[in-house]
Amino acid sequence: MAPFRRPRRSAPGSPDVPPRPTASAEIPCAASGAGSASGTRTRARLLDAAERLFAEQNYEATSLRQVTRAADANLAAVSYHFGSKEGLFRAVFARRIGPINRERIERLQALERESEVVPLEAILRALMEPALRLASEPAGRWFTRLVGRAFSEPGEHWIEADREFDGTRAAFLRAFAHALPHLAPAELGWRLYFAIGAQCVLLSGGDQARRLMSGMVSASDPRAALDQLVAFTAAGLRAPAVGGRG
Amino acid sequence: MAPFRRPRRSAPGSPDVPPRPTASAEIPCAASGAGSASGTRTRARLLDAAERLFAEQNYEATSLRQVTRAADANLAAVSYHFGSKEGLFRAVFARRIGPINRERIERLQALERESEVVPLEAILRALMEPALRLASEPAGRWFTRLVGRAFSEPGEHWIEADREFDGTRAAFLRAFAHALPHLAPAELGWRLYFAIGAQCVLLSGGDQARRLMSGMVSASDPRAALDQLVAFTAAGLRAPAVGGRG
DNA sequence: GTTCGAATCAAACGATCGTTTGATCCGCCC
DNA sequence: GGGCGGATCAAACGATCGTTTGATTCGAAC
Numbered sequence: 085m086a087p088f089r090r091p092r093r094s095a096p097g098s099p100d101v102p103p104r105p106t107a108s109a110e111i112p113c114a115a116s117g118a119g120s121a122s123g124t125r126t127r128a129r130l131l132d133a134a135e136r137l138f139a140e141q142n143y144e145a146t147s148l149r150q151v152t153r154a155a156d157a158n159l160a161a162v163s164y165h166f167g168s169k170e171g172l173f174r175a176v177f178a179r180r181i182g183p184i185n186r187e188r189i190e191r192l193q194a195l196e197r198e199s200e201v202v203p204l205e206a207i208l209r210a211l212m213e214p215a216l217r218l219a220s221e222p223a224g225r226w227f228t229r230l231v232g233r234a235f236s237e238p239g240e241h242w243i244e245a246d247r248e249f250d251g252t253r254a255a256f257l258r259a260f261a262h263a264l265p266h267l268a269p270a271e272l273g274w275r276l277y278f279a280i281g282a283q284c285v286l287l288s289g290g291d292q293a294r295r296l297m298s299g300m301v302s303a304s305d306p307r308a309a310l311d312q313l314v315a316f317t318a319a320g321l322r323a324p325a326v327g328g329r330g
Numbered sequence: 331m332a333p334f335r336r337p338r339r340s341a342p343g344s345p346d347v348p349p350r351p352t353a354s355a356e357i358p359c360a361a362s363g364a365g366s367a368s369g370t371r372t373r374a375r376l377l378d379a380a381e382r383l384f385a386e387q388n389y390e391a392t393s394l395r396q397v398t399r400a401a402d403a404n405l406a407a408v409s410y411h412f413g414s415k416e417g418l419f420r421a422v423f424a425r426r427i428g429p430i431n432r433e434r435i436e437r438l439q440a441l442e443r444e445s446e447v448v449p450l451e452a453i454l455r456a457l458m459e460p461a462l463r464l465a466s467e468p469a470g471r472w473f474t475r476l477v478g479r480a481f482s483e484p485g486e487h488w489i490e491a492d493r494e495f496d497g498t499r500a501a502f503l504r505a506f507a508h509a510l511p512h513l514a515p516a517e518l519g520w521r522l523y524f525a526i527g528a529q530c531v532l533l534s535g536g537d538q539a540r541r542l543m544s545g546m547v548s549a550s551d552p553r554a555a556l557d558q559l560v561a562f563t564a565a566g567l568r569a570p571a572v573g574g575r576g
Numbered sequence: 577g578t579t580c581g582a583a584t585c586a587a588a589c590g591a592t593c594g595t596t597t598g599a600t601c602c603g604c605c606c
Numbered sequence: 607g608g609g610c611g612g613a614t615c616a617a618a619c620g621a622t623c624g625t626t627t628g629a630t631t632c633g634a635a636c
Binding site: 160 | 594597
């Protein structure tokens, strides 16, 4: 009877103020080992299921009932742990993108520490290998599909999602500018645009993409894929400047 | 009272059997000129509105009520003219993809007619310029965003959508193989994969992509974009074979 | 002037969506 | 052993979705 002054709003995920967008990117519970009961494992199972479904389908095409059914959890668990559907998406993204970008920057710094001018191929590998390696692991295969699409898909979710890439972008942009002095800034921008695009379609590993090149690419070998991607993008970046037409 | 034996099912779009997937790709009424009344212009207005909304948002995120409101048409007009939401999507895609692929093949055939071995850059321009040029026209700007995403997005709609590209793919694959004899078929497959990927992110012109390279690329000049794309992909395709590692 | 069919319309259909509610379970600490 | 709070639960909320219905409009054919 008595209205009971809004008892909720104390979930770990977020109350009325949504969780910080600059997420901490820590894996709460890696869904490994056999915890005694269900513990807080529900949160991890929700992330796993949502990761797969968001990648297999779309953000909009994936219903929370699908997610909770796949995660063997209650529908309200999403609201409880993540506040909303978009909170779930942000958590899926933040869980893995942090470590990837951290490894990228650490590898780049190590390269810059050991030599004055870093070879172009080394920069490219530092940028692309962490994500590509994740694509070859069962746990990260779905996530890389999401990352690959973040570059070209519309929607508010994505804008916030790859804002986490900003720091990484700045660091690598300087490195590329040093390694490619023959390119004007505008030209360097175009070429990096294309290079990242090539990486993204490889990460997204789209159903269409695989169909399109069916029989020609052996998508099973991630090592060969990385070698080919580095060779292709390095040559493209090193191409002579086209400057003002012609 | 009397059940009135299902009077509908005679729309031009499709009855119970959906319209032929291998669409004729003819523009029914180019939404230009001032027809007397509303005529069948509604169909074209629906296509225009859906094209923009599907590109700005997503297939799933776009409701038919949004489309019909933007097109100043009745909600039931979609069912009447296209049979269903997916029929509308197919019609949007079929309206423009036919002419693009036709121009691609005609340009390639013209090149092969006038010289024994076609230069790589010429093949690339024949493949990429028709779509890039459409991106610079007001009428086609939204559509190119769709085309760029067809390569990496999941969903049934897309699978059918770029099946229309099959013929074009085969023709250009032969041309590339002739122009790049130093590449094994598997390597050629990878590189074409990346080249098309670079083109797709340029076509999709994603919100994120533009943000990511903000200030570096002047996206306003489509001619410069094409020059840069051709230079980048040509160099990437011509890169030495990496073969078996290293 | 009547008939016919393509085209448009308002209104509703059942289904499913994201979110919220209040109760219930259960391990833990004092 | 009694209370506390995190976690889970069934059930419902209002909104919106794609689709369908049956009536209405309107120009052309006869």
